[in-house]
Amino acid sequence: MKIEFDHIFKSFGKTEVLHDVSFSVQDGQILALLGENGAGKSTLMNILGGLFPPVSGQVVIDGQPVHLHSPNESIDHGIAFIHQELSPVNDLRVYENMFLGREERNAFGWLNRESMRAQARKILDSLGIAIDEQSYMRDLGASHKQIVEISRALLCEAKTIIMDEPTTSLAEHEIALLFELVRKLSSQGVNIIFISHKLNEVKTLCTHYVVLRNGWKVAEGDMKDVETQTLSELIVGRELAHMQKAEPKQHDKEILRVENLSRGKDFQNVTFTAKAGEILGFTGLLGDGRSELFRSIFGDTPDYTGEIFLNGEKYHAKSTTAARKKRIAYVPSNRKExxxxxxxxxxxxxxxxxLKRYCKFFLLQNGPQHDDFATHAADFHIKYADENDLITTLSGGNQQKVILARWINTKPQVLILDNPTQGVDIGAKQEIYEIVKKIAQSGVAIIVLSGEGQEIVRLCERTLVMFHGKIAGELSGDALNEQEIMKLATGANLI
Amino acid sequence: MKFLKWFKTQWNTNPLFSTTLALLVMIILQTLALGTDYNSFGAWWTSFCVNWINVLRNNASVGIVSLGMAFIIISGGIDLAVGSTLAMTGALFLLLTDSSAAGWLTQMHITGWLAFIIAFVLVILFGALLGALNGVLVADGGIPPFIVTLGTMKVFRSVTQYFMQGKAPVFPQEFLAFTSLRFGRYMIMPIIYWILIAAFLYVISKKTVFGNHVIAVGSNEKAAKLTGINVKAVKRWVYTITGALVAMATIINISRIGSMDYANAGAGYEMDAIAAVIVGGTRMAGGRGSIIGTMLGVLIIGVMNNLLNLVGVNPFLCEAFKGFIVVVAVLIQKKEATS
Structure with missing residues (x-):
């Protein structure tokens, strides 16, 4: 099977996310699709997956231009999309998950379990995987869930499988298992489009690569002709590869101190301090527990053990309301949710x-509320038509700034930013960085949680890297770079 | 053409537009149904006013309950227990005001309007307490509101009937004035209470922190919590307020007829209130809705009932029309939301 992307253009509103992208994949290639978050990888794959059509250009399969209007049409063309965050039905069995939505029925309209089970078994056997097709999905580990998802793709005779960061939630030995499987499929002539940020991984697994940057295809070729260093420069762009790092400064006043904080499987024995005026980073891979850690510190999940000190005084995060009153601010990830x-x-x-601040005799006074908002809207360059319009009328970047304004309004002493530039475009990203730096200068202790190594390197003077709920190490100065972060985040230093 | 354009934008952007339109249509039909068979304009006018005041008065108590229900539904909840709460608070009101020797306040030698005032305050507090019980179970118990209030609906009703076996409280005739005081020839007290409460709650919903927090909790509970809003307190309060409003409704009802049927009092109030709230454009899933819309919703259903009555439709069919209009209202709102 050969898939060609032929001069694909795509834009959302005024933002152009794909610009004249053309390349092809065929004959069991394992193609690495590389690029930063927001480079257009997901958009391109969603076009192939039938979620939305391109503005212009077309997808050509085996020489025939196709119009993919829905995920089902895409599946009918032999394309399977395995998303980063799997959504298995945990209360169903493995074979039921594989046949979900395509169940086989007998003449009476009843489920033909025997046949489905046999087919599932056959596929799992062909992959040489020891998963019982009768076990419940919830009892499977992350890698096995991934494998079931791949088996599901094979069941509909997928000739091209898209894998969106399949390894982020897998442990080292699980990754090896997955790679073995991918190579096997490739040898059987199945194309794999492999999206990943981990260049070492990509280098060992993939046969070809395509690099996207800001919606443009900037490079493509054979994996054996390229060095990892070159790839990383292609991804971030030459000018940014040598970008300015955050300058380390001296900070003395300790604001937040956390000692031996633990909460079940989420995080264990976390100890750190954050100082006034400092931008402290927290990073790691999916499932490292950093978001859960700060959810606890913010009082959303107060059933932790260990101690938290604010300005040297002991503080118990019993609710989000209590945390807000202690002037802790938390801008969560997944803005919409x-x-x-x-x-x-x-x-x-x-x-x-x-809101309480604007009340007189329990009644909200529009004047001060408007003034407060307008001040920050001007500071942060928030673009809006009317402040009384619904927030959903704004773009993602502007919504994020409104949320930032919500918390800066509380005059926080600790500001926790979880994935602060998620789903915002490059321009807004830059603006948000500037805003964060400015807030830090005013003496707030800022903690940035991010999975993007680049963001951490650009914004933070000091960074803690987490691995499976524990702090794997601290980086600052020259040691604070993406390679070192990756080493700690994957637990490579522990092996 | 210009009018059509204006109409279209209003229809698409103003959530109260279709509701107001529906009410206007109802009122026109109702006015037509009232007929023109009168000797003079004066006679027609009198009949018109009497009819309208009847409609408003008949709907005052369910209207007051609907206002509370609107808050609950905007916060993302639901209260099926309002009818039973009405019976239970009503029973307490009757026991307190009972002018026979068995009356609780009579035994303490408190009679007359002082007794009424004490009973009034206690019953409102009792209603708030019953509402708070729902609120605590929903907010702190983490049980879905449908289930909590389904349970308390049964409990309140059953306990009331058990306690009121063999009791026959006598409601002092003088207290009927609370509802039946006439202005000229019109009994408008319930309407006044209803409008005052609606105005008060309108201000609460639009101009207070609480009003905004109710919307926030109903619109995105997780985000509300992560903004430091005390989500549990908001939930407890909406049920508490509704409990107090139900107590007010029961006092109005009792002061109108002087007695209560414990098995049936308030039965169906929960569904009537929910229907009115929905017809008034409030989103069942929470986050969007208004006090004004709820008032319009109560009026639409009230005027429709009156209209059916005037044209002589079999009363057994009235509920069918009510059901029909609820479904149509949601159908229209759905169109508004997607366009």
Missing amino acids: NAIIPDLSVKTNGTLAT
């Missing part, structure tokens, strides 16, 4: 944490 109130206006969203 965790921060935006879609039924409230831009202004109310931006002042939601401080």
Whole structure:
């Protein structure tokens, strides 16, 4: 099977996310699709997966231009998409998950379990994987879930499988298992499009590569003709590869001290301090526990053990309300799910944490509320038509700034930013970095949680790297670079 | 053409537009149904006013309950127990005000309007307490509101009937004035209570921190919590407020007829209130809704009932129309949301 992308253009509103992208994959190649977050990889794969059509250009399969209008059409063409965050039905069995939505029925319309089970067994056997097709999905480990997902793709005779960062939640030996499987499929003529940020991984596994940057294809070729260093420069762009790092400064006043904080499987024995005016990074791979750690510190999950000190005084994070009153601010990840109130206006969203301040005899006074919001809107360059419009009318970057304004309004002493530039474009990203640096200068202790090594290197003076719920190490100065972060984040130093 | 354009934008952007339109249609039909068979304009006008005041008065108590229900539904919850709460608080009101020797306040030698005031305050507090019980179970117990209030609906009703076996409290005739005081020829007290409460709750919903927090909790509970909003307190309060409003409704009802049927009082109130809230454009899943819309919703259903009555539709069919209008209302709102 040969898939060609033929001059693909795609834009959302005014933002162009793909610009004239052309390349092809065929004959059991393992193609690495590389690029930063926001480079256009997901958009391109979603076009192939039938989620939305390109603005212009076309997808050509075996010489025939195809129009993919839905995921089902894409599956019918032999394309399977394995998403980064799997969504198995945990209460169903392995073979039931493999046949989900395509169940076989007998003449009476009843499920033909015997036949489904046999087919599932056959595929699992052909992969040489010891998974019982009768076990419940919830009892499987992360890598086995991934393998079931791949088996599901094979079941519909997929000739091209897209894998979106399949290794982020896998342990080392599980990754080896997955790679073995991928190579086997490739030898059987199945194309693999492999999306990953881990260049070492990509270098050993993939046969070809394509690099996207800001929606443009900047390079493609044979993997054996390229060095890892060259790839990383291609991904970030030459000018950014030698970008300016955050300058280390002297900070004396300790604001937050955390000692031996643990909460079940989420995180264990975490100890660190954050100082006034400092931008402290927290990074790691998916499942490292950093978000859970700060959810606890912010009082969302108060059933932790260990101690937290604020300005030297012991503080128990018993609720989010208590944390806010102690002037801890938390900008969560996944803005849409965790921060935006879609039924409230831009202004109310931006002042939601401080509404009490604008009250006189229990009644909200529009004047001071407007002033507070307008001040920050101007500071952060938030673009909006009317402050009384719903927040959902704004772009992602502007929504993020409104949430930032919501918390800066509380005049925090600790500001926790979880994935602060998730789903915002390059321009807005840059602006948010500037804002964060400015806030730090005013003496706030800032903690940035991010999975993007680059973001951490550009923004933070000091970084703690987490691995499986524990702090794997601390980096600062020259040691704070993406290679060192990756080493700690993958637990490579522990082996 | 210009009008069509204006109409279209209003229809698409103003959530109260279709509701107001529906009410206007109802009122026109109702006015037509009232007929023109009168000797003079004066006679027609009198009949018109009397009819309208009847409609408003008949719907005042369910209207007050609906206002509380609107808060609960906007916060993402639901309260099926309002009807039973009405019976239970009503029973307490009757026991307190009972002018026979068995009356609780009578035994303490408190009679007359002082007794009424004490009973009034205690019953409102009791209603708030019953509401708070729902609220605590929902907020702190983490049980879905549908289940909590389904349970308390049964408990409140059953306990009320058990306690009121063999009791026959006598409601002092003088207290009927609370509802039946006439202005000229019109009994408008319940309407006044209803409008005052609605105005008060309108201000709460639009101009207070609490009002905004209710929307935040209903719209995105997780985000509300992560903004440091005390989500549990918000939930406890909406049920508590509704409990107090239900107590107010029961006092109005009892002061109107002087007695109560413990098995049936308030039965169906929960569904009538939910219907009114939904017809008024409030989103069942929470986050969007309004007090004004709820008032319009109560009126639409009230005027429709009146209209059916005027044109002589079999009363057994009235509920069918009510059901029909709820479904149509949601259908229209869905169109608004997607366009």
